[in-house]
Amino acid sequence: MNILEINQLYKRFGDHEVLKGLDMVVPEHSIFGFIGKNGAGKTTTIKIILGLLKADSGSITVCGEKVSYGETKTNRYIGFLPDIPEFYGYMNPMEYLNLCGEITGLSKDKIKAKSEELLELVGLKNDKKKKIRGFSRGMKQRLGIAQALLNEPKLLICDEPTSALDPIGRKEILDILLAAKGKTTIIFSTHILADVERICDYVGVLHDGKLALSGTLSEIRGIYRHNEYMLEFNSETDAAIFEMLKELKQPSIQIERRRNTVKVRLADPNLDGSFLLKILAQKHLVPLKFNVLEPSLESLFIEVVK
Amino acid sequence: MNRYLAFFKKEIIEYIRTYKLLIMLIVFAIFGITNPLIAKLLPEIMKNLATDGFVITLPDPTAYDAWTQFFKNATQMGFIVTLILFSGVLSSEYSKGTLINLLTKGLSRTTVILTKYFSMVLVWTICIILCFILTYGYTVYLFPNDITYNLLFSVFCLWMFGLLLLAILMFSATLTKSSYGCLLITGIIVVFFMIIDIIPSIHKYNPISLVTDNMGLIMNSIKVSSLYLANLISVLLSIISLILSIVVFRKKQL
Amino acid sequence: MDFQTLKEYLPFLIPLIILENSLSITALVHVLRHPHYRFGSKVMWILIVLFIQIIGPILYFTIGRGEE
Incomplete structure (x- = not known):
């Protein structure tokens, strides 16, 4: 089954046509590396999937349901990690996860159990009562993963999760994503190819508004061997x-x-x-x-x- | 409903931890106390200011003077402080992108607008009640024999105008990205109400009469019924502003 | 003003002084603990919140305090 299907997606900003008929398919239980140069339109595509931007034409389905702009019903299947996640600085991680959980509609006990488990997974267990405003980038990124996984999403979308981090921070994030692989499908946009080779099993290369290349890593290597x-x-x-x-x-x-x-x-x-x-x-x-x-x-x- | 409650809790925590609630409470408490005090002291101050040969005599202060201060302070300084404090209601979320995360979790934009509006209304209501109780207490203490009319209705009108202003502020916030832009649009709309008040036949429909006719109400020179229409129109305009905010906000690219 | 009048106004003055000072002190603590401002320097904001009654702290919390 395909978690995400994108058909003939077009999007232009003024004179600049970013997406020119993008077709993309993400199979279940994969880590999909969404590769492209800076400015290729990765973030734009992700924002359209999340219903935050309006596509000029084309359709997207998530878990078989159509995405419509402004409505965010399909987002209940999705966990999203923005490139630079921003949280309310006056809250601590537990409070923030609690807010997210309540918005998602989880029960009180479930939120508490899940928050503890995820903060452990991302290594913020000892910082759970500290105010987020004092967090480093890497810590915010890790909290970002925790909040994205809170509702046990079928699809986890990470927008350049490692681009702004140092090598140690990058490794930590990749390890966390690998650990999350069994539970969810992950789309991982990046321009760092080493990261893709390390954890992805499917890749799609976005170039000139289209998916120039897609398939499993070995398939692609087969074609280009x-x-x-x-x-x-x-x-x-x-x-x-x-x-x-x-x-x-x-x-x-x-x-x-x-x-x-x-x-x-x-x-x-x-x-x-x-x-x-x-x-x-x-x-x-x-x-x-x-x-x-x-x-x-x-x-x-x-x-x-x- | 749970989402409304969750986001409402977030708003209140934000007001408390960013000191917005504290400032509002203290400012309105200070107004509440100073209103009757200024009324009482003004003649004394004038007397002391008056030097040789030039004497300003004011009549003995009454409860009306205290209430004049109340309606003047609350409408001018009170509204200004309230609007400035709340002008970042959406822009602080835009500029940092904090809302995107919650929207992708299935929080609807309608919930965001309505919850933010009613959180502001709650703070405004608490503050105006606090200010009113303090002014009322001290006024009765200082001027025990003065009789006032329609006091609660008069304060109700002021409160109602606050609801309208906050709804307009909410709408302005969806139109711009910055808190200054939001304040500017709100200001322009208020000035527009003031300007059309020049036409006497419009006055009874104009929401601005809710903050200009208060003293008339208290002195019983203006009938309560003459403000029914302005109240009704304020309610309608508030609802329209909120609906427009939701419509604009739902189509806004974040 | 003699002592008698002052006594008469004590019920006003005491709460007023408490309110104004609590506002100033809250702002002062915030200025000292968060040394990032949208503009101006620490010394400037300390002077403003301490010596401009009511308006100073409001100015600080609305336009002076830095982003989190």
């Missing part, structure tokens, strides 16, 4: 023998040797790794390593955005 292999031999001689084999002297095969490692790129779609393995077997050559080269998310991103 260039059929490249890296073979490492135990001596330079072996590597040189392999490099010179006449079976590999074809225009569709590129070979590159650096000392005892050989990089082979197969441009012919009929050939794959087994072809190389067959040759190795015939020639009684045993490589130390046989690697299928994966494209990095960064190189993919640059290729798509180019």
Whole structure:
């Protein structure tokens, strides 16, 4: 089942058309990395999903229900963590979570139990009676996650949760999100690709108002894999023998040797790794390593955005 | 209903912890005490100010003077302080984005507007009652023999005008992003009421008569029934302002 | 004003003094504990809340105090 479906979403601000027919699907129980350059329209998309901004055209469904601007009925399925969450500084975390819980319509006991549990999860247990105005960015971000998870949402939307944090703060947030994965589906907008590689299983790249790329990380890598292999031999001689084999002297095969490692790129779609393995077997050559080269998310991103 | 209550509690906590409630209470208490005091002392002060050859004699002060002070202070300083304190009713939430979080939790915008309005009304009501009780107590103490008419109705009119002002403030707040803009729009609307009051035939419909005719009521020179229409119109205008606020706020991009 | 008149006005003066001072002191404590202002300096706000009766503290809480 898809938690979120976006169809043909258009949005312009004045002359600037931000979204040009965005289609996006987020399957249940995934961590969906929503990637895009700064200003690509990630936050705009999120605000439209939350009913805070009005789309020019297009439709969005959350858990099968249509989102309409100004009405926030579908938001009962959603937990939202803004990029820089702001709370009432004169309250403490317990009071704030209590307010959120009452607005969501949870019972008193449930709010109390859930608040304790979440403050423990995000590591604010010892600060639960301190006023929020004294909190650091990272602490506010963590409280943000706690409030977003309070109503046990089916969909947790995080808008650049790690962009403003230092490496330790980032790691903490990512760990918390990973821990929350079993309970909810997470959309995670970011431009930090390392974070995506660390925790996401689905990715969507927003570029030029559309989803330029989407799927599971391995699917995407599959599409963009260039059929490249890296073979490492135990001596330079072996590597040189392999490099010179006449079976590999074809225009569709590129070979590159650096000392005892050989990089082979197969441009012919009929050939794959087994072809190389067959040759190795015939020639009684045993490589130390046989690697299928994966494209990095960064190189993919640059290729798509180019 | 629970959401109204939850958000209402938040508003009251905010008033207490940001000192808004405290300021309102103290200011209105000070007015409450000083109204009869100023009435009593004014002739003395004038006497002391008068130096050789130039004597200003004022008639002996009465309860009317105390109530004149009450209606003057409350309408001028009281309303100004109230409006300034509440001018950030929405802008403080816009500028920090604190409301977005709660809206995404299913809090409706209608709830926000109505709850904020009625929280302000509650504070205003408490303050005007406090001010009234203090002025009343001290006036009876200082001028025990003076008789006043229609006192409660006269204060009711003042209170009613406060409800209208707060509704207009709420509407202004949905129109602008800043608290200054909100004050400005409210001010312009009040000035508009004052200007159209020049036309005598409009006076009995004009809400401004709720704060200009109070002394007439107390001295029994103005009939209670002549203010019924202005009260009714204030109620209607307040409701219209609130409905407009909700309509505008629901379409506002946050 | 002689002592007799002063005594007559005590029921007014005592609550007034208490109210004005509690307003000033609340503002003063806030000024000292939250050293961020929308404009002006600490010294300026201390002088304002202490020496401009009623209006000073109101000014501070409405336009002077910094964001949380």
